Amino acid sequence: MNISGVLALWYANHKRALPWRETKEPYKIWLSEIILQQTRVNQGIDYYYRFIERYPTVGDLARASLDEVLKSWQGLGYYTRARNLHKTARHIYYEQGGKFPGHYEGLLKLPGIGPYTASAIASFCFGQVVAVVDGNVGRVLARLKGIATPVNSNKGKKELQQEACQLIPSHDPATHNQAMIEFGALQCTPGQPDCPVCPLKDICHAWQHDQVDLLPVKAPKRKKRLRYFYYIDIHFNGSLLLHKRSERDIWNSLYQFPLIESQRELAIHELGNTREWQDLFAGLNPQIQAVSPLYSHVLTHQKIQARFIRVHLQQTNAQLEQSYRQISPKQLPNLAVPRLIDKYLKQEKYPKNG
Ligand code: SF4
Numbered sequence: 001m002n003i004s005g006v007l008a009l010w011y012a013n014h015k016r017a018l019p020w021r022e023t024k025e026p027y028k029i030w031l032s033e034i035i036l037q038q039t040r041v042n043q044g045i046d047y048y049y050r051f052i053e054r055y056p057t058v059g060d061l062a063r064a065s066l067d068e069v070l071k072s073w074q075g076l077g078y079y080t081r082a083r084n085l086h087k088t089a090r091h092i093y094y095e096q097g098g099k100f101p102g103h104y105e106g107l108l109k110l111p112g113i114g115p116y117t118a119s120a121i122a123s124f125c126f127g128q129v130v131a132v133v134d135g136n137v138g139r140v141l142a143r144l145k146g147i148a149t150p151v152n153s154n155k156g157k158k159e160l161q162q163e164a165c166q167l168i169p170s171h172d173p174a175t176h177n178q179a180m181i182e183f184g185a186l187q188c189t190p191g192q193p194d195c196p197v198c199p200l201k202d203i204c205h206a207w208q209h210d211q212v213d214l215l216p217v218k219a220p221k222r223k224k225r226l227r228y229f230y231y232i233d234i235h236f237n238g239s240l241l242l243h244k245r246s247e248r249d250i251w252n253s254l255y256q257f258p259l260i261e262s263q264r265e266l267a268i269h270e271l272g273n274t275r276e277w278q279d280l281f282a283g284l285n286p287q288i289q290a291v292s293p294l295y296s297h298v299l300t301h302q303k304i305q306a307r308f309i310r311v312h313l314q315q316t317n318a319q320l321e322q323s324y325r326q327i328s329p330k331q332l333p334n335l336a337v338p339r340l341i342d343k344y345l346k347q348e349k350y351p352k353n354g
Contacts, residue, residue: 003144004169004176006199011179014186016041019048021178026100026125027058033117034085038078041185047076058100061086062093070253070336077299077339079251084112104130115161123173131164132177133157136184141167142216143188146205150219222301228265229306231257231341232280235289236313239326242335250299255335257308258324265305279319287312292347297340308344 015021018041020032031051035044054072055061061069066086073082088110092100101107103126107118115133122128133141138151141163149156168176187194195207206212234241234257242255260276268291271277292308327335329351337345 001200001203003167003200003203004179007179007183008172008175010187010199011175011182015178015182016186018045019052024125026121028052029121029124030088030100030113030117031085033120034081034112035076037081037117039076043076047073055089057098058089059093059098061089066253067336071334074336074342075339079254081112083253087111088113100125102126104128120177123177127172127174129168129170129173131161131168131173132181133160133164134181134184136182136188137164137177137180138184139190139216140180140184140188143193143206143212144200144204146209146211146215148215148217151216153219156217224298225302227302227304228262229304229340230260230262230266230271231306231308231344232260232277233257233308233310233344234286234313234320234324235310236316236320236326239328240332241316241320241324242327243324250302251338253336255327255337256341258320268309271309281313281317282319283317284313284315292344295340295343297338304340306340306344308348 018032020028023029032044032048035047035051039047050072051061055064055069064086066083069086070079070082073079073085076082091110092098100121101110104118104122107113107121108115113121119128119130119132122130123132131137135151138157138160141147141160142151142156145163147156147159147163149159151157151160164180167180187198193212195201195204195212198204198207201207206215240257242257245251245254245256258280260271260274260280262271262274266274268288288309289312290310292310295306295308297304297306332345332351
């Protein structure tokens with residue numbers, strides 16, 4: 001059976017109409033691929049349109065400020081993608097004359113572009129014969145070929161890449177890659193693949209050996225780290241106090257309230273006894289006005305339990321003045337903040353008078 005030919009036919013009959021499939025422009029393909037890493041198509045499509053409208057060319061994206069790009073990205077998570085997007089746009093616009101490298105090796109050198117994205121751009125835009133292996137493609141190959149090595153292990157990734165390279169035709173690699181991805185997304189799905197009507201069922205190892213539920217194999221994920229965040233929503237003179245997060249940690253470059261982090265859950269009186277609280281409010285008389293319910297926020301490798309403590313101040317001190325900006329509530333919609341803080345701001349109906 002010519003697997004690639006069968007997939008191409010299936011693709012012609014089943015593919016979804018998606019805007020990034022209507023173009024071969026590297027900028028648009030790259031944008032869509034970065035957005036779709038870790039994001040479902042349904043959610044990603046709105047962001048794709050938003051970015052294309054605000055930044056129609058790589059030059060528009062390069063000339064925008066990082067703050068603005070992070071704000072446009074807000075809600076999608078994994079903000080490293082947005083920072084790399086901006087960095088790469090600047091590199092391409094200012095150092096490459098606005099042109100993307102036209103081959104896999106050159107693309108791979110750009111920030112935030114790994115083997116998957118480089119092969120997607122190289123094959124979709126330039127017709128280079130390089131196989132794309134994402135989660136969808138990996139699942140299809142593991143089932144089709146009976147690969148029992150965990151797909152999220154380095155060994156498994158290598159095996160899948162080899163299988164994918166053997167399947168890709170030199171004629172129209174773009175359609176083949178698109179078809180593999182779409183086949184995994186719509187036909188050979190994680191939970192309920194539609195095997196009885198699958199055009200590959202006669203040669204599918206998993207279907208023939210009753211292993212569809214067993215493949216692909218995944219190595220257990222490491223346990224999520226649990227973190228407790230206490231955000232201090234300080235109201236002073238009609239303003240709120242925020243700063244830009246600069247740690248090498250999650251949410252770098254996003255705005256946040258003063259934060260006290262703990263390894264365990266703290267009662268409010270315990271929070272008031274921490275060194276961080278004492279330093280933050282040295283010489284002041286903070287009035288706690290409200291304590292929010294617990295907000296849970298789950299990331300790939302960590303789970304954050306957060307509370308927001310609303311505090312009113314009559315005056316500030318040197319520490320607050322040096323480390324935080326006074327922000328009028330009306331400015332809040334222009335600042336990029338983590339989704340966790342955005343949820344709180346919406347719950348509290350900000351902007352409102354401080
Ligand atoms: S037969 Fe089932 S498991 Fe095999 S490729 Fe088709 S949909 Fe996937």
